[in-house]
Amino acid sequence: MISKAVMEALMDIVPKKNIHIEEPMAAHTTFRVGGPADCLVEIESTEQLKKVQKYLRLIEEPYTILGNGSNLLVSDKGYRGIVLQIANKMSDIRVEGNTITAQAGALLSKVAKAALDHGLTGLEFASGIPGSIGGAVVMNAGAYDGEMKQVITSVTVLDQEGEELILDNPTMEFGYRTSVIKYRPFLVTEVTMTLTPADPTIIKSTMDDLATRRREKQPLEYPSAGSTFKRPQGHYAGQLIMEAGLKGFQIGGARVSDKHCGFVINTGSATAADVAHVIHHVQQTVKEKFDITLEPEVIMLGDF
Template sequence: MIDISELSQLCDKLGCRITPECSLSEYITFRFGGPCRALINVNSARSAVELIRFMKEKNIKYGVLGRGSNVLVSDEGFDGVILLFGSDFARIDVNGNTIRCDAGASLAAACVRAQQSGLTGMENLFGIPGTVGGALYMNAGAYGSEMKDIVASAEYIDEDCEIKTIKAEDMELAYRRSFFSGTERVITSVTMMLKNGDPEEIKSAMSECMAKRSSKQPLEYPSAGSTFKRPEGSYASLLIDQCGLKGLTCGGAMVSEKHSGFVINKGYATCADVLELCEKVKSVVKEKTGYQLELEPVILR
């Protein structure tokens, strides 16, 4: 049982905003999902430590959410507390060729700050709609670039609620996974090492990247980005195309006709619609091609 009054007192002490019985649909890019028992806007690494320690001591279920761009939330919601790493925890500092970001800073904002500082290396990541912390968690990437190409170190909260520092070479960064994936470790800041470049050339490259995204991806609809991980030896979108699944629907969810690697929300999709559609796609692709597709978004349970 969650004592909201006790939790609110802790939030007051830490200066964190808390919203009881908060709908999560506005906090994920798919724009659906039920409520959580409380949502807390985390404002610092130390606040995160205190809140997580409190949850563990009280045996309260909790989850961490950034911009919700690679997340599915069930229609029933999340029976626990969500720690939101967002605008209250989004500081970006530049020092020479390094850029240090709080985990809640948006990746797009970090890319812009790098460009303004004449630092190159993040251009291809511009447009990925997540936080810097979330991007490192899953080693996000696009157009041949990944977080592992630029990350130098990170700070995180370990399983014992201690803040630790880890270097890039120890992060086990691989395709859509890292040292943090599937664990209780919570990233609090990320430091990236970039190179000097011309601000105008960097800006031009970022604009080209966004133009490419806009022309090929269904950005006009809510989604979680690429719905399936890239299977070894092929591409999810290619396999889905080959199986004639573009435009396949289930309730308000649809395999995008613009880019079949995206399942989109036509405006009234539920989480159940999306999961049912994804299972249909996986089943047909497995039957017709032999490939086993795997969901890329994390399901917040």
């Protein structure tokens, strides 16, 4: 519960229309599950983010960052604290020569489209990933042999004191679906990428080809958070899950996709608990059958 005093203090920093009390997180995640956050605040600028962060630290109110919610499983009980949404209100994209600078809330699809429009290659892999560039940097999102690490020059963040830092590529400590931001409380505000000039027709045809491959292989017709598990060394999670006999395994409305066993999908009526139970059962079964630990790629938020 957010007190009247906190609400009033937030209203001094962001417009009232951007503050949502008891906001259902199901409306903000691609899984379409998740109970209410005490409060969700739509952030419009780095200045607002700095001020809100400073205030929340002062009153010791928990907060978390939401990008496009495409890698999140939020508990049915929701989130006790404030969700700071850095999405479409903070999503400018600038292109200068071979360099693209995007605010953290810009969607990857739009950044990739800007690259295409300016005849720049390097972001084709990202055009079908439904995240924000901020979330993509945190996760070092990748697909089809591409990953954010390959194109990022620098990332602007706010540290816990609200200081602006510019982190270069090595300082980001990118790894498989991870970066320094996974364990340091940095808030990404802007991302700069360097790409390479190329023929737009070829860039477009690569993007179209990857989109077709996604549609053919992935259950895009159902809500999900993409690949549920990280790829274990030397294996593919989807293949292990299939070989464990779990294709179509279902609890409540959550199901191991029949089209791609690496995806847990929401068939329509899933709760976050259903999804978490399926994840747990898959982990247990794969461990028992192959002695391999599947680590979730999906980030869980709230109490499960």
